[in-house]
Amino acid sequence: MLGPVVAGLLGTLLPAFGHLPVAGLTGPTLTAFYDLFEWGGLPRAMMLSISTGLLATSISLLIVMLVTAGWSGTWAFRTLERLLSPLLSVPHAAAAFGLAFLIAPSGWLARLASPVVTGWVRPPDLLIVQDTWGLTMTAGLIMKEIPFLLLLTLAALGQAESQRSVTVAQALGYGRVTGWLKTVFPRIYAQIRPPVYVVLAYSMSVVDVAIILGPNTPPSLSVQIVKWMSDPDLAMRLVAAAGALLQLGLVLGALLFWRMGEVLAAALGQRWIARGSRGGWDTVIARVSLMAGGGSALLVLLGLAVLAIWSFAGFWGFPDAFPDAFTLYNWARFGPGTLDALGETALIAGVVTSAALILTIGCLEAEYRYDLSLTRRTVWLLYLPLLIPQTAFLPGLQTLMLALGADVGRLPVILAHLVFVLPYVFLSLADPFRAWDKRMSTIATALLASPDGVLWRVRLPMLLRPILTALAVGLAVSVGQYLPTLLIGGGRVATLTTEAVSLASGGDRRAIAVYGLMQTGAALVPFALALLLPTLVWRNRKGLQHG
């Protein structure tokens, strides 16, 4: 999976230094970088990339850690856990649209509060969505990263015997949050470090959320790179490539900065632990963090609700809390268009995820049969495609394909999706696959089953639930992909995500709502099936009900 990444980076490197034979340009020159630095929006765009990345990562990590510290094992935490799969599967773009429809000056929250509370009879002239500082964009990212980090934290918790450590700490007089932070957090963080880095790299270079919620003048660096890429003037690709290199440098710098922050936090933490303070604000901290975590979950759900309302809305004037009438007209008008996009989306997601699942099971089974073990370093290798910003290597990959005369279209898009889907499918299936009781295999072998027989007749059926979950994860990741579809598809592959994001500038809320909901459905339905099917198939098998 590193092939496309390396090729893409190479395809970025050459044009950045003025080498683009397709456009009749040969390097090396530094013109592209001069052009890049001459762009007036550059300082602001760079700042945006850094601030959104660091803020979104640290705030979502903070909330997830504090909620887990204060509430794991309680009913409130279990409620959040249940909401996790649906929240995770909501595509970034749909969640972003939902947030925009909620908090915009003419959004649902303003409508609900007007005119009684606010006194507004027309939308106030405030720049909330697409604000200059990218705060709304940061909020949108936090909302989506919290469920992701929470899921990985839960997986890490299972291996860490956290409950016993907290019990011991509490018996020693430590508050719940303080005890957890001092005993469990270091173990948990060591496990979730790679995904935290992924969140940082992703938040710094995200495109679809930035188009919907981020500022326009200037846009964030990654959005500007995509704009340059789609410029009819091929020479602009050189500037785009230079920008992509800059974006890569920013991400690497931020990762380094984060790593130094970790070292500092570890040193401070050691001293904090050595001081032996029992923690006095635990209850307050726990309550605030739960409100933040629950609030962000609520924002996603309310966002989906407001998308649903808009999709059925007739005339809806400000400041009415609800539309005058509910109608099927919007669905009748935009529905057929979404079905075409749905077909394309489902085809790509289906092929990609099946391929990823076969590769994953093949790898894991080979690892089991030949006793290979993945070291920590190989795990990082898996995360690498997720750590390199998409804007750094996808433009290069597209340019390279152009240079080689390879056709853009569906097949390259499928391959590009695979780069991003495979790690998620692998990470999702690896733990349950390895946790399977190997004596089951010894027994089946003693019963004369061949290695393939053991795999097909015992292991895979027993692992039906995690396999379907991995499948749903893969489908959701593929459905949500924006940039690979846009760039590698050369604008000719129209999925629900590319269609929905392209509607962002038009501002037709009804069309956006219909596309956003279809996009959410495409990701959510597989998750529902992954929960439902094993329960149905194994309804008479108690031993597999809660696998």
Next chain:
Amino acid sequence: MDKGLSLRQVVIAKGGKTLLSLSHDIRPGEVLTVMGPSGIGKSTLLAFITGTLAPVFSATGEAWLDGRDITHAPPHQRRVGILFQDDLLFPHLSVGANLAFGMQPGGTAGERKARIANALAEVGLSGFADRDPATLSGGQKARVSLMRMLLSEPSALLLDEPFSRLDASRRTQVRDLVFDRARARHLPVLMVTHDADDAQTAGGVILTLGQ
């Protein structure tokens, strides 16, 4: 020796340190009990015989079964049956399907069904074929697990602390049943355990490791 399980100069080591060395013939119907505290490598001896020894261990010597050298045979062609302390019934299959998994292929569907019914009757579980294994008691699971292994017609039976999870009342019952069935089929039996009572009841040679 033609019939039976024969271990010839078996030495199992980990990182250059010898865990155990053993040479012994187990005749059909006889039981060899290997005793010793946990962590001494008793189970690695069984893994050596079933062909599932983890690569961190190294082994020399040979295992012969019914006049056949099985030291390097693929695990699923060795015809060595094994029972663990957990029943390890396949949770996705019914009791009957678990037994069918073990049974040698061949025969009509009706014949196979009848053999499953007979096997269940043999251990006092008539009518259990369609049950979900998760709904059985510990003693019942142990009996199904035994019959599943026996239906695969192994040439030897290995027991890995097989009775330690059962409560005292069931323990005697299941233990007698296992030795009884194994003797009836003239199987050489190799048991590893740390339970002196189990070793005494087995009634064969007892080797104690780690002394």
